[in-house]
Structure formats: C-alpha cells, structure tokens
Amino acid sequence: MSTITVSAPGKLMLLGEHAVVYGKPCIVTAIDQRMHATVTLTSEPLFHLDAPDVQVENYEKPMNILGEGDIPKGAKFVEQAVHNFLKKHPYSGGLTIRTFSDFHAQFGFGSSSASTVCVIGALAKLLNPSMEKKEIFDLSYQTVLDIQGKGSGFDIAAAVFGGTLFYVSPGTTIEPLDALELPLLIGYTGVKADTVTLINEVKKRAEKYPQDIERIYEEMASLAMRGREAVEKKDWKTLGELFDFNQGLLESLGVSSLKLALLIHSAREAGALGAKLSGAGKGDCMVALTEGNEKKSVIEALQTHGQYIEIACHAEGLRTE
Ligand code: PMV
Numbered sequence: 001m002s003t004i005t006v007s008a009p010g011k012l013m014l015l016g017e018h019a020v021v022y023g024k025p026c027i028v029t030a031i032d033q034r035m036h037a038t039v040t041l042t043s044e045p046l047f048h049l050d051a052p053d054v055q056v057e058n059y060e061k062p063m064n065i066l067g068e069g070d071i072p073k074g075a076k077f078v079e080q081a082v083h084n085f086l087k088k089h090p091y092s093g094g095l096t097i098r099t100f101s102d103f104h105a106q107f108g109f110g111s112s113s114a115s116t117v118c119v120i121g122a123l124a125k126l127l128n129p130s131m132e133k134k135e136i137f138d139l140s141y142q143t144v145l146d147i148q149g150k151g152s153g154f155d156i157a158a159a160v161f162g163g164t165l166f167y168v169s170p171g172t173t174i175e176p177l178d179a180l181e182l183p184l185l186i187g188y189t190g191v192k193a194d195t196v197t198l199i200n201e202v203k204k205r206a207e208k209y210p211q212d213i214e215r216i217y218e219e220m221a222s223l224a225m226r227g228r229e230a231v232e233k234k235d236w237k238t239l240g241e242l243f244d245f246n247q248g249l250l251e252s253l254g255v256s257s258l259k260l261a262l263l264i265h266s267a268r269e270a271g272a273l274g275a276k277l278s279g280a281g282k283g284d285c286m287v288a289l290t291e292g293n294e295k296k297s298v299i300e301a302l303q304t305h306g307q308y309i310e311i312a313c314h315a316e317g318l319r320t321e
Helices: 073-088 111-127 133-148 154-161 195-208 210-233 236-253 258-269 294-305
Strands: 003-015 026-042 046-051 056-062 094-101 164-168 173-177 184-188 274-278 285-289 307-309
Touching (some): 003 111, 003 154, 003 184, 003 274, 003 285, 026 111, 026 210, 073 111, 154 173, 164 210, 173 210, 184 294, 195 210, 236 274, 236 285, 258 274, 258 285, 258 294
Antiparallel strands (some): 046 056, 184 285, 274 285
C-alpha cells in the first residue's frame, strides 16, 4: 500500500477549558466536521504539500531539511508532524500530502490539531501499522507543543480517540464517556480567537492573583467531575447548570466577550438548559444544551445574535477512509 486517505474529527470543549492547561480535568466532544488527509509514498526524497484550506499549494522541499528554514504558516503543523514521525520511524523515500477540511479553519474546531493527527495517523498506517493510538496521540501532541509551545492536548485526544472524553493533560487520563445523545447546539461569534494569546492573558492574571485563580481552577475541576456524572446519567438539566457555573468562572478569568455573552444569554432566555463559551474564549464558538421544545427558539436566538452551526457531537475518531 503506498497511498491512504484518513480523516479525524474537530472538537468542542464542554467543561474545563484553561484549567486543563494546569493539570485539571476537562470534558471534550469530537464533532462530525472532519479534517481529511491523503498521503502517498513516493520514491524521490521530496516533501510535497497541498493544503488549499490554509492557502498552501504546491509547497515542496527536500525531505532531509523538514522542519528547517521559513515554513508557511499553513504548512507548519503538517511539516513538523512528518519530521517528528520520521525521527522515530526513519524512511528514505518522499511524500505527497493533501489535506482538506469539512469546516472553516476560523471556527476554532481544531483544524491544526486534526491535520496533525491525520498526517501522523496516515504515516503510521503506511509505515508502521502496529503503532497504537496512544503513540499517535503522543507524537501529535508533541508536534503541537513544538509549534505552539502551549496547550493541554485535549483537541489531539478528541481527534485521535473521538467520542466524548474526560481528559487530563498530558494524556494521563483519556476516558471515553457515553454521550451519544448529548443535545448540544452551537453558536459562532464570527470572531477568530487566538488560543496562545488567551492562555498568556490568563497566566498574567494568575501571576497577579495566584490563589484566587487556583481556586477557580479547582472549582472548574469539580465541575468537570460532576459533568462526567451528569453525562453518564444523561442528566442534561444538571449538565446545563454546570455549563452556567463554568461560564461564570470563565468570566472571572476574563476570557468572555460581548458577542459570546450575547449568544449565551439569548440562548438561556430562549429556554436553553445552560450555555457557555467553548475553548479559549473571546471569540470562536459557544455551546448550549436544550431539551424538547426549546430547541427551535434557541436556534433562532443563535441565528439572531451570531451564526448557528449545525453539527453532531460524539463523532468517530481517527479513521481510514
Ligand atoms: O481555543 P481552543 O478551542 O483551541 O481551546 C483552547 C482551550 C484551552 O484550555 C484554553 C487550551 C488548551 O490547550 O487546553
């Protein structure tokens, strides 16, 4: 076999963002918007990448200088992923890679992480079929840290394992939860959030108020643990209330925004069981839980104050197409 196409899901954080960077648990769900990668082994030792979603076309360089020199922004994760894989599993040929996504990179669904997982997953299938999912996770997470310096790896876990996970960084706990019927609605702010900038802003606040922020993280950890129970019991009312608590704590960290607050409050007023921002904050998406008749009015509220994105959560992890 010398060519393969794989796909991996995007993600949405349900509970515990920011605290998860500091060792606390979070809950993440994989979504049915996927990243795809086709990887072909070639004989000439040349790396060729097309990633039209991130404006990379016909990008080429010799295999022996991967990870070196000026790398276009859209190629960084994929090139580093290949570099890291080949350091562990040497190979003397070349590679042609094409990535393409079901979703817009702006949404904050984790396109960089999902493409990293796709490339490492595809190389594993082609060059080292006995590689376990946990090793794919570890190499992918290392790649994200190499490029972005920070991050808990929750998005990598969702891309590799799929479903809904109770996760502790750096992958010490990756526990699947039964959340097939999670009644989640998504609102998009139209604003791109920068994860690393927001992690740094929160870090500054923690330097000024170390004990207060630690207490917030501990409370978030407790919400994630109660959230795990609520998910398992399909107690959406409690989970909604936990979303609201978590949103209050995220407000205290300073990562909400007017647009997020508008979407969150209008979803609640339209009858949502609870609503919160999802991810780093200050933009990207928010999540709301609804049951029964309120779904329609919550969707209308999201459409009025931002964009409603129809997705299914609890999607399958990395797979061969
Ligand atoms: O902005 P997103 O969707 O990548 O989420 C970031 C979540 C953080 O907890 C702030 C960072 C992380 O890597 O866990």
